[in-house]
Amino acid sequence: MYTEWTYGIYLVVSIALTVWVARTLFKNGRVFLVDALSGNESLADSVNHLLVVGFYLINVGFVAVALKYGDKPRDLVGAIEFASMKIGLVLLVVGAMHFFNLYLLAQARRRGIGSAKQEQPEAPSTGPLPLL
Numbered sequence: 001m002y003t004e005w006t007y008g009i010y011l012v013v014s015i016a017l018t019v020w021v022a023r024t025l026f027k028n029g030r031v032f033l034v035d036a037l038s039g040n041e042s043l044a045d046s047v048n049h050l051l052v053v054g055f056y057l058i059n060v061g062f063v064a065v066a067l068k069y070g071d072k073p074r075d076l077v078g079a080i081e082f083a084s085m086k087i088g089l090v091l092l093v094v095g096a097m098h099f100f101n102l103y104l105l106a107q108a109r110r111r112g113i114g115s116a117k118q119e120q121p122e123a124p125s126t127g128p129l130p131l132l
Contacts, residue, residue: 006079014090018059026052036109
């Protein structure tokens with residue numbers, strides 16, 4: 001009986017955390033994507049949506065696969081430890097994915113700023129200003 005309840009709690013909490021993080025990243029990540037993609041809002045929205053879909057696929061897949069592994073809980077203490085370990089692992093994976101995405105966005109932004117600087121023509125030098 002502990003196993004079924006613990007699995008249910010693990011699935012509900014893990015999927016709820018995944019949905020909450022995905023929505024937060026989708027909502028707040030758009031600003032960074034627009035900036036990283038040099039103001040191209042339609043491209044930023046598309047990339048944002050694709051990132052969220054990938055985030056869901058990886059995290060829900062991980063939650064489902066991780067369910068099988070580990071000792072089955074036999075008592076209340078084991079159930080709490082099982083759920084804690086599984087949910088903690090999900091949080092670590094979500095956190096690692098978040099920082100990896102931030103790293104990729106920072107790289108894209110640097111490339112975007114670097115190419116924008118290269119595209120801007122330099123102002124012609126007018127020489128020293130005349131003294132009045």
